[in-house]
Amino acid sequence: MMLRSVLVMIAVVGVAFSGAALLSAQAPGPSLSEQRRSLISAREQSERARQRSDALKRQAEAASNDADRIASEAAALAARIQGAEADIKAARTRIDIVARLQERQRARLAEKQGPMVRLTAALQMMTRKPTALALVEPRSLDELIYMRSILSAVMPEIERRTASLRDEVRQGEQLRLQATRAIASLDESQRRLTERRRQLAALEANERIEAAQFSDDAGIEQDRALALGEEARDIVDLMDQIRESGAVREALAELDGPLLRPGQGRNPSLRKQTRGDDVANAYLLPVSGEIVTGLGEISNSGYRSRGLTLAVSSGAQIVAPAAGRVAYSGRYRGYGNIIIIEHEAGWTSLITNLATIRVAVGDRVVQGAPVGQSGSDDPTVTVELRRNGRPIDIAALIG
Structure with a gap:
């Protein structure tokens, strides 16, 4: 009976891991691909806005009168605002991507942990039978010999899959750090956006005063x-x-x-x-x-x-x-x-x-x-x- 339990557990491990691999291969990818394209687009928009702002700032510095200078400064600030908006979009998209990857990683980890936990529990149950009992029960001695031969074949696979679990845990930690950095980037982009909108409002207020006549x-x-x-x-x-x-x-x-x-x-x-x-x-x-x-x-x-x-x-x-x-x-x-x-x-x-x-x-x-x-x-x-x-x-x- 114990031998049959071990064989069943090993079969469960194999089926579960093959099912996890199939699930990973069939997971819907277009949404994640679209999010990655959106992230690339937002970063490109931010870079173009930054370049445009730098050019307008140089234009403002070279302006020969206040009207040209104020107009170029306002346009430069507006470009910086658009750049901060693109940064915010990029940060939010990145947070969504990391969250999606974390969800998939947790699903993979759960798929791998379950069979390993059940197999470990079965092995623990088997070890509770005293070895001395095998000396008085020949059938128990046969089972012990079979058990050791099976374990010698199974242990390399268990070690390999345990290493895979450790890799998944490390990936989860890396994703957590990426999520933390993405949230910090979002907070910084929102702070910059608020500050640049305040600067633009002040500049526009001065321009309206000058244009009141x-x-x-x-x-x-x-x-x-x-x-x-x-x-x-x-x-x-x-x-x-x-x-x-x-x-x-x-x-x-x-x-x-x-x-x-x-x-x-x-x-x-x-x-x-x-x-x-x-x-x-x-x-x-x-x-x-x-x-x-x-x-x-x-x-x-x-x-x-x-x-x-x-x-x-x-x-x-x-x-x-x-x-x-x-x-x-x-x-x-x-x-x-x-x-x-x-x-x-x-x-x-x-x-x-x-x-x-x-x-x-x-x-x-x-x-x-x-x-x-x-x-x-x-x-x-x-x-x-x-x-x-x-x-x-x-x-x-x-x-």
Whole structure:
């Protein structure tokens, strides 16, 4: 009977280990692979934001006047904020990955521990039979001989699997340390994000104080933009009207002699916009996030997308994708808060579903300038780029 128990236990060990290997091989991998790709993407976004911030800081240091310096400093801070947001996303993704790996590792450990515990218990029971009893019971002596021969064959396998258990325990400790580092990285990224948002708010407050003298002119132009919004039939019509009014304004600006218009004199060094080819070659996504709908795709609401829709984190920093002039800023029919930025040579950008807006109509912005933040109820942002009224595939521009 004891011999039969040993054989049964050994069979259980073999079946359990083969089942654990099969479970590990069949474990769902796509989700973990997607998380790893998301982690790589977040780290790339963070690095690009850091490089952009460094370039803008150098630009601010080389600025010849306060307007250029403040604009570049604000854009640099906005890039740092986006970098911190990407770091937070990377840290959270890393925590999720480690948690998933820990769960799998615990499952493997449990699969390996169970049979070993049962086998050890069976061996302990066998050793309780006194050896002296084998001298008076020949059958017991036969069983003892069989037992020792079986143990001599089984022990190497037991030692190998015990070593495997020790390896699993060491892996668990390494995963625990990785989780601790990921949590510390998340805390540090959140601290940096809070500090940089505070710095940006202070810089914007100073800029608003300096620009207060232009508030009357800005109010007139804002009223004109709102009137266009009321007349427009839809968002496409609004963008067409703004494009036409922008063409008229540029034509008037080319006339000789003085020309008074809203915003005249404000940030004069920023009046020069990017050239048309610069817009196409250096277009920037206004917010860090995952693309959920591309140009021409059918969205969840059933209409064909004219731009990119990105899933973003709550309160994500939104920036100007290219230098230009703010032509519309405010709420618009079912799109939430929107911003329309005119670039040069017929290029126009539309950003929708902002929770807060930090620019006004008539403001001239550099590429990367902070223009608002996303919300928490619906953390998605849509951006459209048009050239002379025709939708342009942004994904092709940004690679």
